[in-house]
Amino acid sequence: xxxxxxxxxxxxxxxxxxxxxxxxxxxxxxxxxxxxxxxxxxxxxxxxxxxxxxxxxxxxxxxxxxxxxxxxxxxxxxxxxxxxxxxxxxxxxxxxxxxxxxxxxxxxxxxxxxxxxxxxxxxxxxxxxxxxxxxxxxxxxxxxxxxxxxxxxxxxxxxxxxxxxxxxxxxxxxxxxxxxxxxxxxxxxxxxxxxxxxxxxxxxxxxxxxxxxxxxxxxxxxxxxxxxxxxxxxxxxxxxxxxxxxxxxxxxxxxxxxxxxxxxxxxxxxxxxxx
Numbered sequence: 001x002x003x004x005x006x007x008x009x010x011x012x013x014x015x016x017x018x019x020x021x022x023x024x025x026x027x028x029x030x031x032x033x034x035x036x037x038x039x040x041x042x043x044x045x046x047x048x049x050x051x052x053x054x055x056x057x058x059x060x061x062x063x064x065x066x067x068x069x070x071x072x073x074x075x076x077x078x079x080x081x082x083x084x085x086x087x088x089x090x091x092x093x094x095x096x097x098x099x100x101x102x103x104x105x106x107x108x109x110x111x112x113x114x115x116x117x118x119x120x121x122x123x124x125x126x127x128x129x130x131x132x133x134x135x136x137x138x139x140x141x142x143x144x145x146x147x148x149x150x151x152x153x154x155x156x157x158x159x160x161x162x163x164x165x166x167x168x169x170x171x172x173x174x175x176x177x178x179x180x181x182x183x184x185x186x187x188x189x190x191x192x193x194x195x196x197x198x199x200x201x202x203x204x205x206x207x208x209x210x211x212x213x214x215x216x217x218x219x220x221x222x223x224x225x226x227x228x229x230x231x232x233x234x235x236x237x238x239x240x241x242x243x244x245x246x247x248x249x250x251x252x253x254x255x256x257x258x259x260x261x262x263x264x265x266x267x268x269x270x271x272x273x274x275x
Contacts, residue, residue, distance in 0.1 A: 003193050003270070004191055004192065004193040004194045004270065004271040004272075004273075005191070005192055005193050005268055005269060005270055005271055006189060006190070006191060006192075006207055006208070006265060006266070006267055006268060006269040006270075006271055007159055007190045007191060007192040007267065008021060008182075008189070008190045008267060009021065009022045009023070009024065009025050009032070009188065009189055009265065009266075009267060010022070010186070010187060010188055010189075010190075011025060011032050011033075011034050011035040011036075011063070011188065012035055012036050012061075012186065013034055013035070013036075013037065013038060013061040013062070013063045013069050014036075014038040014039065014040065014059075014061040014069060014071070014123070015036045015038065015039040015040070015047065015049065015148045015149070016039075016040065016048065016049040016050050016053070016056040016057075017056055017057075017059045017060055017061050018057060018058070018059065018060040018061075018228065019183060019186060019228075020060075020061075020062070020063065023266065023267050024264055024265065024266040024267070025264070025265055026262075026263075026264050027210045027259050027261075027262055027263050027264065027265055028129070028259070028262065029130070029144070029145065029153070029259055029262070030129040030130065030145045030146050030147050030153050030259075031129075031146065031147050031149060031153035031154055031188070031259070032153075032154065032188055034063045034067065035147060035149065035154075035188060036147045036148040036149045037067060037125060037126050037129070037147055037148070038061065038069060038123060038124065038125050038126075038148070039092065039094070039101065039123075039124050039126075039148040040056075040113055040117075040121050040122070040123060040124075041090065041092050041101075041121065041122045041123075041124050042119065042120065042121060043119075043120040043121075044093075045090070045091060045092055045093050046092070046093045046094075047092055047093065047094040047095075047148065048117070048121060049223065050223045050226055051221060051222055051223055053117055054226045054231040054232070054233060055116075055117070055231045056117075056231075057226055057227075057228045057229075057231045058073060058074050058229075058230075058231050059071065059072065059073035059074075059076075059116060060072050060073065064080065064082075066082070066083060067083045067125075068080065068081055068082040068083050069081050071109070071112055071113075073116050076112065076115070076116055079108060079109065079112045081104050081106060081109045081123065082105070082106075083125055084102045084103065084104055084105040084125055084127075085105065086102065086127055087102060088102075088103075089101060089102055089127075090102070090103050090122070090124055092124060092148075094133075094148060095150065095151070097133060099126075099132055099133045099148070100132055101124035101125060101126050101127070101132075101148075102124065102125050102126075102127045103122055103123070103124050103125075104122070104123040104124070104125065109123045110122045110123060126147050126148055129145055129146070129147045130145055131145065132145065133145055133146055133147070133148075134146070135151065135152055135153070135215070135258060136151045136152065136215075139152075139215045139216045139256075140215075140258075141213070141258070144258050151256065152215055152216075152218075152256035152257065152258060153257060153258050153259055154188040154189060154212065154256070154257040154258075154259070155185070155186070155187045155188050155189075155218055155254050155255070155256060155257070156187060156188070156189050156190075156191060156199060156212075156214075156254055156255045156256075156257050157182060157185050157187040157189075157190050157191070157199075157253065157254040157255075158190070158191050158192075158194050158196070158197075158198065158199050158254075159182070159190060159191065159192045160192070160193075160194055160195055160196040160197075160198070161196050161197050161198075161199065161253065161254075162180070162182055162185075163196065164196035164197065165180070165237055165240060165241070165244075165245075165253065166178050166179035166180060168240045168243070168244050169236050169237060169239075169240045172236075172239060172240050172243070173239070174234065174235045174236045174239055174240075177234045177235065177236040178236060180236060180237055181228075183228045184223075184224045184225075184226070184227075184228065184237065185220070185224055185253060185254055186223070187254060188257075189207065189257075189265070191271050193271070194271070199214075199254070199255045200217065200255075202214045202255065202273055202275070203275040204260075204273075204274040204275035205257075205271060205272065205273055205274060206270075206271070206272040206274055207265045207269050207270075207271050208263065208264070208265050208266060208269035208270065209261075209263050210259065210261050210262070210263035210264075210265055211259075211260040211261050211274065212257040212258065212259055212260060213257065213258045213259075213260055214255050214256070214257060215255075215256045215257065215258050216255070216256050217247060217248075217250070217252040217254070217255060217256070218252060218253060218254040218255060218256050219250030219251060219252055220237070220238065220241060220250070220251045220252065220253050220254075222238070224237050224238060224241075224253070225237070225238055237253065238251055241253060
């Protein structure tokens with residue numbers, strides 16, 4: 001396959017907010033350290049994402065030592081939110097999964113999020129990712145868990161596959177929307193040096209010394225059509241994925257990963273295909 005390597009690492013401290021690029025990250029059984037341990041919840045208990053609120057793309061959360069976050073967004077003063085002490089939990093609905101989380105202790109956190117979105121919103125922390133939420137059962141092994149990510153601990157994408165997709169977009173009716181940047185797909189790890197769509201055939205890989213099970217292709221949603229710098233939606237990439245990457249009833253791009261070991265991954269690490 002050539003010399004595949006890790007091009008970039010991204011975490012999303014608060015689900016649906018802007019991604020944070022890192023040079024290295026610790027791999028925990030449920031994902032990268034600091035990734036999607038916080039989520040926003042509406043007054044009905046449903047997790048709020050860019051599906052409902054594209055403007056979340058413009059807000060950011062900086063990771064603090066110990067797992068707290070500093071929230072920032074257009075027109076808002078930044079706010080530091082520490083990890084809440086263990087206590088009473090709130091039941092969240094995340095795509096049909098019922099998951100327990102601990103609301104931020106400071107009412108200012110909920111007020112900040114509510115003001116930013118213009119709707120009652122609470123900020124919730126996942127206190128124990130080892131027990132709170134199993135990976136999607138159809139594709140999980142016993143004991144595998146995940147944070148507030150869509151369904152799996154990590155998402156891998158490939159630079160060559162994005163190049164191939166952008167070529168398809170350039171030939172389609174919405175060519176003016178391309179080329180698209182990788183942040184449309186909100187990955188955790190981006191691989192270079194592999195052929196376009198090579199990841200379709202992987203089942204076990206290593207990034208540096210850390211091994212990962214490749215669980216399933218990632219079905220894509222309307223969030224991929226959202227410009228992450230301006231919160232404006234278009235037609236791509238879903239139009240082109242629908243024509244060229246329609247698999248099992250899903251429009252697919254990228255692969256969902258589950259860690260098989262702990263360790264630290266770093267930009268530039270070799271990516272080895274084990275199976």
